Amino acid sequence: MNFNRRNFIRTSGLTAIAGFAGIETVFAVMKNKSTKKSGKGLVLRFVQYDLLLNHTFTIANSSRNSTPDMLTSIEFDGITGYGEASMPPYLGESVETATKFFSLLDLGQFKDPFQMDDILTYVDSVMPGNCAAKAAIDIALHDLVGKIMGQPWYKIWGFDPADTPNTSFTIGIDTMEMVRQKTLEATPYKILKVKLGQKTDRDMIETIRSVTNVSLCVDVNQGWTDRQMALDMIHWLKEKGVVFVEQPMPKTAIDDMAWLTENSPLPTIADESLQRLPDVMKAKGVYSGINIKLMKCTGMREAHQMLTLAESFGMKVMIGCMTETSCAVSAAAQLSPKCEWADLDGNLLISNDPYSGVQVVNGKVILIDQPGIGIKEIKKVFE
Secondary structure (H helix, E strand, O other): OOOOOHHHHHHOOOOHOOOOHHHHHHHHHHHHHHHHOOOOOOOOEEEEOOOEEEEEEEOOOOOEEEEOOOEEEEEEEEEEEEEEEEOOOOHHHHHHHHHHHHHHHOHHHHOOOOOOHHHHHHHHHHHHHHHHHHHHHHHHHHHHHHHHHHHHHHOOOOOOOOOOOOOOOOOOOOOOOOHHHHHHHHHOEEEEEEOOOOOHHHHHHHHHHOOOOOOOEEOOOOOOOOHHHHHHHHHHHHHHHHHEOOOHHHHHOHHHHHHHHHHHHOEEOOOOOOOOHHHHHHHHHEEEEEEEEEHOOOOOHHHHHHHHHHHHHHOOOEEEEEOOOHHHHHHHHHOOOHHHHOOOOOHHHHHOOOOOOOOOOOEEEEOEEEEEEEOEEOOOOOO
16 A cells, blocks of 8 residues: 555545645644643653663774663653664763753643644754754654554655665674674675775675675775775775765765765765754765764654755665664654665664564565554563
8 A cells, every 4th residue: 555645644534635735734633633632741751771782883983782772751641652862972972961951851841742843943952962862852752643643654754665675784893703693694684784994894895795695885984084095995895796885984074075976886875974954965965875863863853854855955865773772763764665775773783672663574674554653662661
């Protein structure tokens, strides 16, 4: 079934207004049908929940065995939405900064969760930065509103779940023996994302190619500093079946990066160079596409705006993630039908996921037809 705007209206029992109403009108009607005027405001809760990695995770400039994380919930009239802030150290956020930020919020002033723009604009204004913490509020609010409406967000946005891409599975920098083992463990996936940016780059690719012929993409995490070397490497990577190169050079090397993109035989994707909506404009002409991550852009609302803007520029879009639970990964997956690529394996890299949600079947992202972001608790986090 094609879940476009008309089908969403039909499933909502609002066919009578479909001929003249946009999604905004449908949203308003659903609001009036679904919300109770209890006079009580939104109730926020949050808890620390560190993520335990299955393997040591190494990129061009760091390694770790766990990721600091905060889980959130927003309750309204007995319905609860869930969110998450994943905070790998290089983002500059921590459990302490997130706790401080959450403690400053007064969501109780909002008596109507459908005032999403007002709520999220307020959240964004409380303190600068804190993008992952803001994403935790954004995701929980989207989950809550979707549950009130009785619809998943991919339907609310009018996306077809059949259009989801394959997700890549990440192979971090490691010994060649471990790289071989990780590659064998990733047999179900149709595309592998390989972390590069060290002297072992060619060895990494050759080792993976000794095990599998599936498509590859590479994430250099700003690890190459010479543009000619980078171009030579990209030509070699294309011969090895690589389909795109993510953040090959430092985010400050804008002129070199624009030159590389112009001459590269493979698409170049902005990651560290891109965080929020204004950065999409800056990436135009410098990169072929962008990697949107909820933890960097403050959540689903701004991610949707970034996707729309990138599409208008003719740029390719990948929806990505950090190491996250199924909560944040399922939230990001709601956008995946409109993306060329997905890198939504963050929940598969941890051993203590408290939620179930988006699935990967034969390498393809499978959205769950459940309201909100489509997750269920499998381990009680909030008492």
